[in-house]
Amino acid sequence: MKRSSRIDLARMRKTCGPSLRISARLTLVGAGTLALSGCSSDEAYIYQTVSECALDNPEALFQCQAAYEQAQAEWTQTAPRYRNRSDCEYEFGDSSCDVHQGLFIPLMMGFMLAQAGGDSDFDVDFRRPKPLTTSRNKRSPVYEKWTGARGWVYGDYYQNKVSVDKSVFKPLKGKAKVLGRGGFGKIAAGRSRGG
């Protein structure tokens, strides 16, 4: 046979008309994506130090070091800021805060790495580390819990493997700014394009 042996007609049917169909599709795809990021979770590993990371991931000392540094850099950008050391220490515990650009931020106490996708050389994804902290103050809601810059709790302090929403590993800050649109499509105006 020189033709497609089977075509799934049900999937080709578009009974609700073109524009409706297209917008319905977009809504569906959108909802699907949301549902995906809303419901599905990723396994993630939490390490307090580079050497703990390297113990868990032999042959990846360099990657652990880089991930730690990247997490540290992100932490100084995104960590909660306090005007006074006492306010910061009230939240996170004694000797748990540091000065950064004249303000006080809690120390980064660990970093979290997502489990890697199927084709990766490693079990974890070193490229998107997530900086974490915890609190030693019993009155804090994050006492002995792992928390990130946004204040979400990811697990208890003694846990080193947690289940988190996929969206957690999206960069917190720095969604790139859209500079403009319409840089393509001008030549086509007034010309036929097909071939």
Place this chain on the structure above:
Amino acid sequence: MLRIPIAERRDWRATALEYGFHFHTLYGEPYWDESAYYQFSLKQIEHHIEDPTAEIHQMCLDVVDRVVRDEQLLHRFQIPQRFWDLIARSWYNRDPSLYSRIDLAYDGVGPAKLLENNADTPTSLYETGFWQWLWLQQQVDRGAVDRLADQFNSLQERLINRFQQLKLTMPDQQLHMACCKDTVEDRGTVQYLQDCAEQAGIASDFVYVEDIGLNSRHRFVDLKAEPIRWLFKLYPWEFMQREAYGEHLARCETRFLEPIWKTILSNKALLPLLWQLFPNHPNLLPAYFEDDPKAATLTHYVRKPIYSREGANISIVKDGEVVEQADGPYGEEGFIVQAYHPLPRFGDNHTLIGSWLVNDQPAGISVREDRSAITQDLSRFLPHIIL
């Protein structure tokens, strides 16, 4: 190869609505025409169309391999110098392609002759891969066409398979699909590819070419400001390279379908190069750059702009006189000439075969008819069978 009149399916317009085929009538003229069909023998299909299609495609790839490493030829192809590296890299990486369509003049007897290669933005995909398939299915079910009839058309099956392969190279990635605004035909083609991609398990989203944005990290973005990592664009590379965002192509980190090396194939300069590398090949017509002294050896020829679409700016010249001409906006990049080879005529119709490839595999044909010798976008699409 026969043209056989047949009664239209009485309900075909309702069926078209049901399946979302909205461009069966274009500019008030019928585009889908099922008042007749073409009948081929299996030998005609396999020996005269399928095998030559695969071979022509390989010859075209040989031209690409030659051109990417030859500055003089890159100039000849009118490719802006700042894209030479990008094109060469894309070729050496063998960035995967999806599909293309080569247009053939074939009368059922002699060798099919290559007229041109639509390797970058071919349309009439839906009507080929799905709609004429459905026509045959229904006409056979209703007893109007011999039930032994087949069709050279594995396009949809192969597209879905190809998308499954491509999915492995872009795991978990969403595929954005783009075409221009205000063209129901292009939107239909892209919708069909979205359907095929989704049936292969790829999540897709749509963005109009004009709505694509650029962010501060040199990434192209959709209307939700999400980066476009993987983009199928039904929009010619030669336009993109000459537009405002062209300068960002090297840094954008978007993976494109078709890949940028197809700039070389969707270019009429391909035709003289093919004739130079494979002179007297039975499926090729003599072709030269217009300023090549050998162009004078052709007395009856077709003059084509290096960049053009849908027959625009093409003229047919016989003994120094223009006998037929199509207007259009193209031609500033220069012209090539190709020996005139008439399209076969069936009644008043000039018939053109579009032979499809998915990646490098022949995948089926479309048959188009035009009242004039130059096939333009008002041509009609007719179904075909193999018997």
